[in-house]
Amino acid sequence: MKVGPGILNPFGTVHAGALIWLADVAATTLALGDTRLGPGGAGFPLAIDLHAVLLGNLREGEVIAEARFVRQGKRVSVVRTRVTSDDGRLLLELTSSHIPST
Numbered sequence: 001m002k003v004g005p006g007i008l009n010p011f012g013t014v015h016a017g018a019l020i021w022l023a024d025v026a027a028t029t030l031a032l033g034d035t036r037l038g039p040g041g042a043g044f045p046l047a048i049d050l051h052a053v054l055l056g057n058l059r060e061g062e063v064i065a066e067a068r069f070v071r072q073g074k075r076v077s078v079v080r081t082r083v084t085s086d087d088g089r090l091l092l093e094l095t096s097s098h099i100p101s102t
Contacts, residue, residue, distance in 0.1 A: 001063050013057040014091075019083050020052050023094035026065035027079040031098040045077065045098035052094045062086040075099060 001007070007018040024047060031045035063083055070078040076099055083092040 001065075003058060003060050003062065008059075012059050014059075014063065016052075016054055019054065019057075019063065019092045020050070020094060022063060022065045023052070023067075023081040023083050023092055024050065024096065026067040027081045027094065027096045028098065030067040030069065030079055031077050035100070042100075042102055044101045046101050047096050047098055048076075049097040050094060051096070052092060054092055056085070056089055056091045058085050058089075058091065063091060070095070 001018070001022050003014055007014055009015040028045055028047065035043050035045075037043050063085060065081055065083045067079050067081040070080050076097055079096050079098065081092075081094045081096070082090060083094070084090055
C-alpha cells in the first residue's frame, strides 16, 4: 500500500486504522484461500477477533502485509500478519481469528 495523503493522520504518519485495515485484508485473503462462496457470501471468512500491536510508523514509502496461518481449521482459523515498511521495518503485528459465515 503506497503511503499518501488519504491514509495519513494529522501528525503526517500512517493512520493506525489504515495499517490495521491492510493487515485485515491480507489475513482475510489468506483465510479465504480457494473457497467457493455460496449464496449471499456463505463461507466468507469473518474475523471474530483482532489483536493488533503497533510497533512503528512512517511518513512516506510503501507498507507491505504478509499473512501466515498459525492454525488452519475447518471452523476457526488463526492468522498472524506482519506489516512492514518497504525497507523491512516492522510496523504492526496483527493476530486474527476467522470463522466461515453461514
